[in-house]
Amino acid sequence: MGAAGRAAALAGVALAGVATWRGVHARLERRRRDAGERWRVVTVLASPERLAEDAYPEPLRSAAPALEIRTAPAPGMRGIELSARMLPDAAAAPLLKRLTGMPPADAVRTVLRDTKQVLEAGEVLRVDPRPHGHRAATPFGAVVDGVEQAAKGKGIL
């Protein structure tokens, strides 16, 4: 490969690198922006009056001062689409943190999921305390514990 060829190859690699970095940067930026602002939505198989503004069940009732909330009928008799996002208010994130112990996006997911469960199944499902044998202290075990602890608030909701 001559000098011109090497220069062209280097330029190609550089361009590909820039394009990749831009793509990753844009995605991270979207995620950062979405963390607090995006609407998060669950569909609840319940009648509209059970989600009337003056009759929110817990935990939605306690979180409501920190949230913008809207409801709409779901198509195909599937109940109500319940949407929420954090208000652009300095007090919103601290309230959500106090209620759930989670950062805003995770808190909104958790509030929506638990509210849906209360309306549909009557209560929030618990799993602890549960029987278990010896939990070995391993790096992989710590990862599984961490993943489970965060699982209620994570996901792509």
Place this chain on the structure above:
Amino acid sequence: MKAVTWQGVNKVGVEEVDEPTLLNEHDILVKVTLTTTCGSDLHLLGGYIPTMRSGDVLGHEFLGEVVEVGRGVSRRKVGERVVVSSFIACGRCWYCEQGLFSLCDNGNPNPGITEGLWGQSVGGCLGYSHAMGGYAGSHAEYVRVPYGDVGAFPVPDDVPDLRALFASDAASTGWMGADLGGVGPGSTVAVWGAGAVGQMAARASLLLGAERVLVIDRLPERLAQVREHIGAEVLDYSEEDVLPALRELTGGRGPDVCIEAVGMEAHRPGLDYAYDQVKQQLRLQTDRPTAVREAVMAARKGGSVFVLGVFGGLVDKFPLGAVMNKGLTLRGAQMHGQRYIPMLLERMQAGELTTEHLATHVMPLDEAARGYELFKSKGDGCVRSVFRP
């Protein structure tokens, strides 16, 4: 109480653990009478489903007696002999209302894990990793069952324990594959895998009116069970090339419905198996889809393929072109036990569906490590190891 726990990759043992308690108003507590190994447990044991934690109590297919009920339970009563669906479902969400119980929106307290893996969270399952809820399983003296009114079913007095036990999962799963795969009168069906689930899928196909049912495996004792107890034909893939044999046996068309009951650790002779093994062991793919590939290639034009075997993630060299160009319907699911168990118990009572032969090795819970070793190695003709706590 004693319980069988996962203690690391390919390590199982019996430990003393705390007894479960009622945590929700809809919970019931069941004293376990019989609890069986399942092929999908082997994926947990082998580390192929990576959200296990040492000390987790295994087991999801079982039968027992109700010993306590929560305040919100109205249908189940203390003292009832019940068989329990392995998947946990609320019975109230839209998916449950459609009969798709393993997709319940409210059965998995760890939804973020499976949403990240698969785009949506699915229901929870007893004793089946933290991705599926992290519930303690049934290989124990007692087990907590959430949504007890929805997932536990009384067993008629004249159905023996070793028959009712398999309504919990194997029979429900097999029936679902035949039902949702579209088996009907006159169908020709091929089933990959002659384990308990494959046998139940074959039996279900016959009961749903299939004219010809062929079960594919390599283990002579399992193929013998298929002939003797299920009433289906068999194909030994260690002796015959499956694709040409199926064409010959189905008038050159291929089966109308292909049911895959093997899962992510499929075996078969040939280069593609070696390729899958290398990629799976290097974690370049999570699952070995050998049997699914073959089912896709075998199905008749316009036919259907139902994936009953458990898969966790990504596969390589999948014949998507065959799916598209042959106009196939490809479907799969974890099992919707609540949809099928009452009907299965009726058929068991009527003698149409017998399962006792599947329990080849019944032993005390203390011998669970030996039971899993036999089950994994398929030694001594083991089809299922069943534990008595």
